[in-house]
Amino acid sequence: MSQSVDRALSILPLLARGPADLGAVADELGVHKSTALRLLRTLHEHGLVHRQRDQRYRLGARLFTLAQEAVENLDVRDVAHPHLVALNESCGHTVHLAVYEEREVLYIDKVESRYPVRMYSRIGKPVPITVAAVAKLLLADLPEPERRALAERLDYPLYTSRSTPDAAAFLRELATVREQGWATDLGGHEESINCVGAPVKGPDGRVVAAMSVSAPNVVVTAEELLGLLPHVRRTADAVSREYAGTTPSKEATA
Amino acid sequence: MSQSVDRALSILPLLARGPADLGAVADELGVHKSTALRLLRTLHEHGLVHRQRDQRYRLGARLFTLAQEAVENLDVRDVAHPHLVALNESCGHTVHLAVYEEREVLYIDKVESRYPVRMYSRIGKPVPITVAAVAKLLLADLPEPERRALAERLDYPLYTSRSTPDAAAFLRELATVREQGWATDLGGHEESINCVGAPVKGPDGRVVAAMSVSAPNVVVTAEELLGLLPHVRRTADAVSREYAGTTPSKEATA
DNA sequence: CGCGTGTGTTGCGTGGGATGCAACGCGCGT
């Protein structure tokens, strides 16, 4: 739409392939050298390109700073909330959103079930970390040493007979979750409550949040709830895409 | 230099602070809405900005991939990383790697004392340039006129009573650092935190990066931290040798 | 229901600004 801006921005992916000198840039853009020079200068003033000692241009570190700042100021909750509501409207059950922080998993958003029977939870409340579906999703993405260290340090309270009993079992469960890209909690916290969950991923592919649908089995059986899994995963993926900003790189959708 | 490009690029840091709608962007740029719209559209076509459901704009995924590639072009980082990890494992404290670019000093790698590398964590943040040990090391190596010009232009915020107060003091400090080949920050940024750092040099002897070890003095006293200095210097020298080895010295001119 | 108000969007004429050209400075290799 805007010619000069369009040209200037075309320089960036070009430099991403490696440093280039003025002539090369001008050639690839199909413009005169002086034009390329002026574009590069404006990019330079904004720190997006850097001039190395041999006068060749390469991408600048300000790009890095911008990206960094952007993710810090982006709230997953804001982008996720409408999706959570939509999911709740289509299936009727309680929907949760959670993040991992400082060795704890916290609910940061919740849309209540439309059924009379509700499960108890509260935004900001720590999640039972060894059994909740969202907790498994978030911990499964931690770097291996940290995951292991954390698993060893946890308590494994036996809420029910199906609760995760110890660190070894937990680590096996996390491996499975990591593998399959989704998680469940089938009566592990409260005998009559089941959950299915899926991860929300950031621009770098790391899990930044997890969402889940929960329902007591007086309303739906575990099997019926599992039938919702594709829907939950699609929703989580939609949130990921929007959070990351329409990721063109489709990586690892196993 | 190039008006429209200049305006378009000014939008990026603006959006890094958080999502904004068309009107807000136009206002902050001081241009008509239609102009802002065209600029945003061009940015959008290149994937640098993303339009979320409520029509507000935010930074897009393309920026993140570019940032990724930008940092990958910093080859010092690859060479240094294993050494940083080793240093961290032997002393347990936080280890930083930083470079100077375009009148800014940026962290490009970090190893946390508690857990292993988090790629996007705090890396990319500009360093408090007047007090950080790594900043002193990098600026001390600038050619004299540039160093002086930069020093005059800086602000000297008094983070603590030990912060560098003004340009004159800063230049004296840089001279000392240049002389001795290492640098410290003893509570200059945060009262309770000390750092010791050493330079990484390229094949031509110029400082291409700087590394440091940081620790709060509730863990180790400044004196104990200084005891690590030989270890830090040895590590930095090892990186320098390896880096000089991987990059054939094209320019032995000096 | 109509109206007012707040968005985002479009078409268009105009002139400022981006463009390409040619000339220049400079370092380097022969």
Add this chain to the structure above:
DNA sequence: ACGCGCGTTGCATCCCACGCAACACACGCG
């Protein structure tokens, strides 16, 4: 010294980015 390949600069031309005004659309309110 000379030519050659770079990056850089001043300048005249004309394109294209600009602001304007009108439109489209969704709300909220009387």
